[in-house]
Amino acid sequence: CSLIRKLPNKESASVIAAFRKLKDGMFRGCFSRVFLSITTDNGSEFSSLSELEKLSHTRIYYAHPYCSGDKGTNENHNGLFRRFLPKGKKIQDYPVEHISRVECWANTLPRKILGYTTPEECFREEMLAALTA
Known part of the structure; x- marks a missing residue:
């Protein structure tokens, strides 16, 4: 399941602030059980993610x-997003509603790798398992 967030810039402080918001908000109390690991590229915007390891039990790779x-699955997701958010265009130029529709569309698209279930269905199952563990 993908979570797309519109950030004010591409600085590492903005990225870590977005993860803190997820940790303390939407996934309060279960962040480390939901996000066992996060794999990212080596962009400078991700350079502070090691702080997230200190704040949670989530491993950063x-x-x-x-x-x-x-990170093949991530690259496939990016390809889907690029249909609606083309590379080279600023995400700031898109309203939050457009980004939310893209996120919803991608998360409700059945995937072969998931046995033709949707990422949203798989995420919901994993969330239930994490919360009852």
């Missing part, structure tokens, strides 16, 4: 440079 195969 960085993909090898120029190895998109390290």
